[in-house]
Amino acid sequence: MQKRVEVMIQIEKMVHKYVIKNFECDCKEKLRLRTLLNMLQDIADDSANDIGIGYEHLRTVGKAWVLMAMNVQIDYMPDLQDEITLKSWPSDESALYTEREFEVWNSEGKRIIRAASQWIVIDFASRRPVQLRRYLPEYEPIREKVISGNRFPKLPAIESEDYSEKFLVRYDDIDRNNHVNNAIYPLWASESLEPDFRLSHEPASMLINFKKEGLFGEKIGVSTHLENKTSMHSITALSDGRELARVRFTWR
Numbered sequence: 001m002q003k004r005v006e007v008m009i010q011i012e013k014m015v016h017k018y019v020i021k022n023f024e025c026d027c028k029e030k031l032r033l034r035t036l037l038n039m040l041q042d043i044a045d046d047s048a049n050d051i052g053i054g055y056e057h058l059r060t061v062g063k064a065w066v067l068m069a070m071n072v073q074i075d076y077m078p079d080l081q082d083e084i085t086l087k088s089w090p091s092d093e094s095a096l097y098t099e100r101e102f103e104v105w106n107s108e109g110k111r112i113i114r115a116a117s118q119w120i121v122i123d124f125a126s127r128r129p130v131q132l133r134r135y136l137p138e139y140e141p142i143r144e145k146v147i148s149g150n151r152f153p154k155l156p157a158i159e160s161e162d163y164s165e166k167f168l169v170r171y172d173d174i175d176r177n178n179h180v181n182n183a184i185y186p187l188w189a190s191e192s193l194e195p196d197f198r199l200s201h202e203p204a205s206m207l208i209n210f211k212k213e214g215l216f217g218e219k220i221g222v223s224t225h226l227e228n229k230t231s232m233h234s235i236t237a238l239s240d241g242r243e244l245a246r247v248r249f250t251w252r
Contacts, residue, residue, distance in 0.1 A: 009139035014047035016086040020078050029080040033190065033203055036077070037070075037183035040102050040115060043088040047100075051090070053136045055176070062124045063135050067182045068097070069118040069152040072206040076112040083107040089142040096120055096129050101146045114146040124177075127213070155209050155246040158225040158232045165192035166238070167220040180214035180244070189233035189247040192222040201229070201251040209246045212237070220244070 016039070024035045048054040048065070058064055078084050085105040092099040097118055104113035120129045121136070145151070167188050175181040186206055190198065214220065219238040224231055233247040 009051055009137055011051050011089065011139055011142065013087050013089045013142065014043055014050060016043045016046070018084050018086065020080055020082045020084065022080060025080050027199075030202065031078045031082075033077075033206070034183045034187045036072075036104075036113070037186065039086060040088070040117075041181075041183065043086050043102070044100055044117070047088050047090070051137070051139055053139070058121065058135065059124075061135050063121050063130060064124050064177050066120050066122050066177070066210075067117060068120055068210050070115060070182070070206070070208050071117075071147055071151050072113065072115040072203075073147060074113050074202075074204055074206075076106070077202060078104070078106070078112070084112075089144070090139075091116075091141050091143055091145050093132060093141060095131055095133075098132060098141075099145075099151075101142075101144065103146055116145065116147045116151045118152050152209075153207070155207065155232070155248055157246075158223055158234050160225055161223045162226050163192050163194065163224040165222045165224075167191075167222070169214055169216055169218045169220060171216060173214075174216045178216075182208075182210065184214075185210070185235055185245045186247055186249075188220060188222050188235055189224070189231070190249065192224040192233060193226065193231060197226075197251075203249055204229075204252040205250045207248045210244070211246070212242045212244045214244045 020031050024031055026032050087103045089101055091101045100117045102115035103111055105111050121132055123130055169180055173180050173184045221236050221238045223234045229251045231249045235245045236243050
């Protein structure tokens with residue numbers, strides 16, 4: 001009987017180029033954070049598909065990728081009409097988790113944004129994590145990390161509530177995994193701050209821990225603690241009190 005030979009997939013960094021459009025910007029003609037996160041999701045999808053570990057591959061076996069944590073460091077947020085280059089690659093993995101890196105470069109060859117993310121694969125029916133290697137082809141990550149140290153620390157509960165806001169999960173907030181898209185949570189968190197603060201500050205960094213799924217039609221509460229230029233946010237489903245995510249921003 002012939003022995004089955006596993007072929008190690010050779011991977012390269014995925015590269016996307018963008019020109020920032022008007023509809024992608026805020027009132028100050030800066031790229032919206034939500035749009036940036038959607039761009040990161042887009043290049044992650046293309047990279048995963050290129051390797052053979054994308055949405056379509058996992059769907060055939062009843063599985064799906066779920067983002068567990070993201071760390072974003074922003075030196076400069078692109079402006080309207082800026083030309084930017086995004087790069088992304090898988091950088092590490094364990095039995096249950098895999099990590100992915102992102103970079104954003106401006107037209108002058110300067111890196112302006114770095115991000116690291118942590119993912120799991122879940123069974124679509126049970127919504128429980130599964131062992132990665134049971135469902136993914138063999139590949140060797142590109143072991144280059146753009147953020148060092150403790151990249152995905154567990155955020156503590158907020159100490160006190162300075163601001164609060166409520167939201168309804170809309171149809172357009174739901175993605176193809178039938179839960180709230182990961183880019184919506186930082187939007188809710190930042191929207192809980194006072195308008196004057198938002199108009200006079202820009203995000204310098206964002207760390208998010210995803211804890212539970214948000215579902216279509218749910219009412220969401222955001223509790224916010226602001227100290228100096230750091231805001232901490234707890235996002236919960238009001239129907240049963242389950243905590244969906246914790247977010248920390250630093251602002252400049």
